[in-house]
Amino acid sequence: MKVRRSEQVPRGRTPMPALLLASLLVSLTLTLPALSAAQSGAASEAKPAGAPGAASYLPPAPPPAGVPGAPLRAAPPASPSMAPGTAAGTVSSAAAPGRADADAQPAATEAPVAANPPRLALVLPLDSPVYGRAAEAVRAGFAAAAAPTDVRYAVVAHGDGDVRAAIDRAIAAGARVVVGPLVRDDLKAIAAAGGDLPPTIALNQLDEGGTLPRRVYTLALAIESEGAQLARLASADGARSVAIVGGDAPLQKRFAAAFTGEWILQGGGPPVVLRVDRAPEMLALLRRELQKVAPDAVLLALDGEDAALVKPYLGQVSAFTSSQVNDRQAPESLRDLDQVRFVEIPWLADPTGPASASVRRADYGSATLDRLYALGIDGFRVAQAFGDGPPETLELDGATGHLVLDRSRHFLREGVVLQFREGAVVAAGRR
DSSP states (O other), rough: EEEEEEEEOEHHHHOOOOOOHHHHHHHHTOOOOGGGGOOOOOOGGGGOSSSOEEEEEEEOOOOOOOOOOEEEEEEEEEEETSSTTTTTOOOOOSOOTTTOOOOOOOOEEEEEESOOOOEEEEEEETTTTTHHHHHHHHHHHHHHTTTOOOOEEEEEEEOOOOHHHHHHHHHHHSEEEEOOOOOOOHHEEEHHOOOOOEEESSSSOTTTTOOTTEEEOOOOOHHHHHHHHHHHHHHHOOOOOEEEEEOOOOOHHHHHHHHHHHHHHHOOOOOOEOOOOOOHHHHHHHHHHHHOOOOOOEEEEEEHHHHHHHGGGGGGSSSEEEGGGSSOOOOHHHTTTTEEEEEHHHHHHHHTTTGGGTTTOOSSOHHHHHHHHHHHHHHHHHHHTTTSSSSEEEEEOOSSSSEEEEEBBEEEEEEEEEEEEEEEEEEEEOO
16 A cells, blocks of 8 residues: 555546445445345443444434434444354344344443544445445445444444535544545535535545535545546457447436547547347348448447447457446356456455455445445545545555546546456456
8 A cells, every 4th residue: 555645635537427325325235236235243242332344323313412422332343254243233223124034133331432442434325225225335335344443433334315414423523534435425415515524535426617625535446437437448459439328317428428538638539339229130230330430440329238239249259348347247158258347356356466465355246235245445544545544645555446536636547457257257367
């Protein structure tokens, strides 16, 4: 990890359009499997409140009038698949999906916040019926990264629409660094509310042109970073003309726009854009159009199923797509995607790599939730680097990619390039 510290981080260029995590999570809510990793172990295994590395949980209600702060509660530990000492569950008014067992654990000894304030506070929508499962994956990753350390932190759960109150509780508890919010609309609410915040690591980004509050930084699983990285890769491969084959999904439109912007910065001309229609006659027409254009490379701005459908119509041209293609495809789809390259996070691409060496793994049965778990890991690692004040520069090889803090307070992320080959996923090159 390379860090250089400064009290003020200068402003720079406007960042790329942000990944709308809310849109992605809503689309997956009905399809994600149950989270076996959300189950809890015995409460007696938890680290006591105030012990090094122990997680504590702030209750959802503000502290009573006249009482400075609110008590921290030591939380019950996570499932056996997590690292020893990792915490799960919360003290809250409404349990998030999949956390009923954790909430039923016996209460732990309380310790006053003022006596031993947490170094970090993790603010997540654990009580949201829509985002609770995603938030739990982030929380579990954060806890797994914290388990081997002596860093004490608090988890602040909130529901939909009350993120500002959760941030205020984290500040009242004395946290020196806040990690969160997770949802784009919650970050917008924080930006609109204004006020003085401690160094805050948001796990999402604002829309293009949005202004971050002072001392707020962004660490996000932005699909735009994948598009930009693939544009650089296509240029480095010697491609001089590209075509983009896409549909109407907003997420894939942002992916294509990021690719186009970086491609032009690399000196390329405007890509030819072709729209996908699943009808067989339209796919045949797509093949003829691509033969006329004869691009050096094709970007498939499509989800995994449509990418597998379209790939056989591309011919022998180099093809790239997003990490959405890498979510447990059927064997026949893997064969159809032969030679297609995409960007994946190191946590999934290289499970034995250095970014994964010291952290216990958890298999959610979903690449999306596995990526959010990795985001929690990097959230903790970045927050540690902010413990003595915001760094002027920060660079590290994380679970979600090679991370570099830019001058506009955004973490730029570059992942591992993978490729489908003979029905398997193999490494196609690294950063």
